[in-house]
Amino acid sequence: MDSLFLLVPVSVILITIAVLFLRWAVRSGQYDDLEKPAHSILFDDDRDMMPKESQPAEDTKEATKRRD
Amino acid sequence: MTETRCFHCHEAVDEQTRIDTTLNNEPVVYCCRGCKAVAEIIHTDGLQDFYKFRSANLSKPEPVGEKDLALYEVYNREDVLDRISRLNSDGRHRNVQLGIEGITCAACVWLIENEVRRLTGVTEFWLSLAKHQAELVWDPQQLSLSEIFLTIQKLGFKAFPFTEGEAEKRLAQEQKTTLLRIGVAGIGMMQSMMLAIPVYFGLTETSDPYFQRLFWYVSLLFAVPVVFFSARPFFRAARRDLQSRHFTMDTPVSLAIGGAFIASTYITLFGGEEVYFDSISMFTFFLLIGRYLETQTRLTASRSQQKLQDSTPTLVERCVGNDETEKVLLEDLREGDQVRLGAGDQVPFDGIVLEGRASVNEAALTGEFAPVSKQTGDTLLSGSYITDNALTLKVTRLGKDSHLSFLNTLVERALAEKPETVILADHVASRFVLAVLGVSLLVALSWAIIDPARAFPITLAVLVATCPCALSLATPVALTAATQALRDRGFVITRPYVLQTLAQAEHLVFDKTGTLTEGRYTLTDLHNYSDLSQADLLSLAGALESDSPHPIARFFAPFAEQSASQIKNHAGEGVAGQIGGKAYQLGSAAFCNTPEEQSVNDPGAKPVYLCCEETLIAVLFLNDSWRAGYRPMLEQLQSQPLNLQLSVFTGDPNADSDALRKQLGVTDVRTGIKPDEKMSGIRALAEKQTVVMLGDGLNDVPAMASAPLSIAVGEASDLTRMKADAMLVNPDIRILPDIIVHSRRCQSIVRQNIAWAIGYNLSILPLAALGWVPPWVAAIGMSSSSLIVVFNALRLKGVKTLG
Structure with missing residues (x-):
């Protein structure tokens, strides 16, 4: 139980850091649009970034065509 | 067979305007030229994934032409640019805030961002889905702003320079701070709960004196930022309440939080029995969430009207x-x-x-x-x-x-003369506050007589137990859930009292033109004197009218499949031109030198005569068409479970009221009435009943303003939208009964929530007054009560369909 005398202050420090992080996140506008990021992860518009060999066959053709 | 739907806007395709073509060698159907143009641009630019990603339907795009570029030309003037944009420190790039209209889902944002970012000259473009606002940084020497606007318009959206109102900006900034306050209160709550639980269950001064003291001190440490930073808005509001002597829920909240904090700090420092640090953080956390939701609803409401702040220079x-x-x-x-x-x-x-x-x-x-x-x-x-x-x-x-x-x-x-609607919760709150203060005083006095030593801790327990935490959550969560659900269905609420008044509505007054009807011409009858098909005739008329903004032309133009030359507009008479080497005329009977004709099927329709080489080839009858499903909707409103009374007021002097009565199934039809007569009509009705006015034109605005609740319908004019309490942006008015039912459900859930919150507070009050409520009971009771209220409100997330 004596370890609590150490653990409790440690948790206080961690919490302070967490709050500072939160403040930074709120101020830098990360919570301004809560809708778009939730959707944007579903848009697989990163085909161009995938290595060629792992791209689906049909899509490769399209992606190359698009880049032209 | 199912209805054919447009590939682009996904609306049902009208057989008259249907366009069958191919896209990437696959057959597709469009409803109009505008949709076809947008879909083709999206495909040429390789953004066809848009159709996979989208989750909501789009509005119909207008065809874009060179004349639109001329409209945007104003943005290329140096003096205009200086007015709307900011020059960056590099002296080259400019920064401008844009509002964008027509966004329905995240895929729209993706589409616009991708299309604009690929333009050379655009350095940064960031579009917010929540606000429908964009930040653009571009180089005016490489790319004119008008071209950016045109690019956006070609995708079927509309951009305009936008300056956020002062009040709104402040509100948005406040929301940011509130978010941080919630975070601090939430973290503080978790910590003090964690430290409180051992104290609740057996950790007492007699068993582990050091640990109990340690836990109290640490809880105090966590409570300080919660009280002094997170709970500040409540104290500020309570001070205002005291000054204005108009009590809101902030008064008992501040008393509970402040009192509990001072007492608990005193006990921590000088010894005592019970501390309330966990309850303090919990109250603050829940109350702030309620406040955040309330402001957020207000903010989205004011943003939904951002188009009206369009600061486009003319x-x-x-x-x-x-x-x-x-x-x-x-x-x-x-x-x-x-x-x-x-x-x-x-x-x-x-x-x-x-x-x-x-x-x-x-x-x-x-x-x-x-x-x-x-x-x-x-x-x-x-x-x-x-x-x-x-x-x-x-x-x-x-x-x-x-x-x-x-x-x-x-x-x-x-x-200004409109009677103010008192929000149910506010009404309840002010009485509740007085009752709580009275009871606390009574308890304090009674215990002072019985046992002065216990008077203070028990009064404190009463204040904590009656803190109107669930009560202050009851209305905002319900309203937020319902507002959000209705917005998804195309009903936008801009004033706080809308849901309540709509739930109480007894009498609905409709405008006719543009509200019950589409407010534009469609073909209702045809006299064909040639061997051409209907489609060919429409195509000829379309070619002649392709460049005119006249309402009749707006109907014909989409049918054009060929182009006409030497088009000449004769104001108020008609249009003449050459198509395929032949001279055509389209217009009034006098203009075409033929006798007047009338439609048998639709006597009120406006005849338009089409001549080829001086010979009449067809008479096209145009009339305003009724909105889809208007009749079943009116019947549904008048029958169970809604039982509303209906009236139709129209300014149209030619309308036959008896025929309308029969056609609409509404007994109270008034035709040919002027705006001020509409207004006095509404006033007379509003004396006896709760009246809701639905309209679209400026002529409806005075009447709408004098009704307790007004709804702008369809393509209402800007002023109408701005003054209306709510807007029905969904072109399908059949959802109106569902909306009213939903508002009634919302009202009953608000009532349930208030009843539950007050019921809980009333039942714990006597126990607290007797000194039987330890801090852990108060904490558990209050948080579960708040959660019940929240979950009950979440039932409003979906709009049920009637019948």
């Missing part, structure tokens, strides 16, 4: 003698100036026609979309549209003095 052509004109900004215009306005221009001031003759659409002022003819000497009022010919006008009244502003003042007056 250029007009001022005559400087000898047929020469110069372009000046509207702001620089003076009374007495002579101004030339072309077809399709909106009249931005009141003026007198000096030269020319044109059909003018005064729909915004009178509600009737059929244009009226104006010639030399006639007065034009601001807000009307010139549909077919150029006019030279003398400015008589500008800006604040013009007719539009005058109407605006009328409306302001009507709004």
Whole structure:
């Protein structure tokens, strides 16, 4: 139980850091649009970034065509 | 067979305007030329994934032409750019805030961002889905702003420079702080709960004196930022309450939080039995969430009207003698100036026609979309549209003095006289507050007599137990859930009392043109004197009318499959032109030199005559068509479970009220009434019942302002939208009964929540007064009570469909 005398202050420090992080996140506008990021992860518009060999066959053709 | 739906906008395809074609070698169907153009751009630019990603339907795009580029030309002027944008420190790039209209889902944002970012000259473009606002940084030397606007318009959206209102900006900033306050309170709550639980269950001063003291001190440490930072808005509001002597829930909240904190700190420092640090953080956390939701709803409501803050500068052509004109900004215009306005221009001031003759659409002022003819000497009022010919006008009244502003003042007056709706929760709260304060005082006095030593801790327990935590959550969560659900269905609420008043509605008053009808022409009958098919005839008419903003042309234009040459517009009469080497005329009977004809099927329809080489080949009958499903909707409103009374007021003097009565199934139909008569009609009804007015034109605005609740329908004019309490942006008015049912459900859930919250507080009150409520009971009881209220409100997330 004596370890609590150490653990409790440690948790206080961690919490302070967490709050500072939160403040930074709120101020830098990360919570301004809560809708778009939730959707944007579903848009697989990163085909161009995938290595060629792992791209689906049909899509490769399209992606190359698009880049032209 | 299922209905055919447009590939782009996903609306049901009208057989008359249907376009069958191929895209990437696959057959597709479009409903109009506008949709076809947008879909083809999206495909050429390789953004077809948009159709996979989207989760909501789009609005119908208007076809884009070179004339739109001319409209945006104003943004290329240096003085305009200086007014709307900011030059970056590098002296080259400019920064501008844009509002974008027409966004329905995240895929739209993706599409616009991708399309704009690929333009050379655009450095940064970031579009917010929540706000429908964008930040653009671009290089005006490489790319003009008008081209960016045109790119966005080609995708079927509309961009405009946008300046956020001061109040809104402040509110948004406050929301950011509130979010941080919630975070601090939440973290503080978790910590003090964690430290409180061992104290609740057996960790007492006698068993582990050091640990209990340690836990209390650490809890105090966590409570300090919660009380002094997170709970600050409550203290501030309570002080205001005291000054104004008008009590809101902030008073007992502040008393509970402040009292509990002071007492607990005292006990921690000098010894005692119980501390309330966990309850303090929990109250603050839940109360802040309620407040956050409330502000968020208000903020989205004001943002939904952002189009009305459109600060687009207008250029007009001022005559400087000898047929020469110069372009000046509207702001620089003076009374007495002579101004030339072309077809399709909106009249931005009141003026007198000096030269020319044109059909003018005064729909915004009178509600009737059929244009009226104006010639030399006639007065034009601001807000009307010139549909077919150029006019030279003398400015008589500008800006604040013009007719539009005058109407605006009328409306302001009507709004000021509108009875204020008291929100149910506010009403309950003020009584509740007084009751709580009275009871606490009584408890304190009684215990002071019985046992002075226990008077303070017990009074504190009463204050903590009766803290109106769930009560203050009850309304905002329910309203937020319902508002969100209705917004998804295309019903936008802009005032806080809308849901409550709508739930109490007894009498609905509809405007006819533009509200129950589409407010535009469609083909209702055809007399064909040639061997051409209906589609061919429409295509011919479309080609002739392809470049005119006249309401009749707006119907024909989408059918054009060929182009006409030597088009000549005869104002108020018709249009003539050459197609495939033959001379065609389209217009009135007199213009085509033929006798008048009338439709048997639709006697009220407007005949349009089409001649080829001086011979009549067809008469096309156009009329305003009713909105889909208007009749079942009106029946549904009048029957169980809604049982509403209905009236239809129309300004149309030609309407036959008996025929309308039969057609609509509504007994109270008043035709040919003027705006002020509409207003007095509504006033008379509103004396006895809760009246809701639905309308779209400016002529409806005074009537709408005097009704307890007003809803702007469809493509309502800007002023109508701005003054209305709510907007039905969904073109399908069949959802109206569902909306009313949902508002009633919302009302009953608010009632349930309030009843539960007060019931809980009342039942714990006697126990607390007797000193039987330890801190852990208060904490558990209050948080579970708040959660119940929240979960109950979440039931409003989906709108149920009637029948």
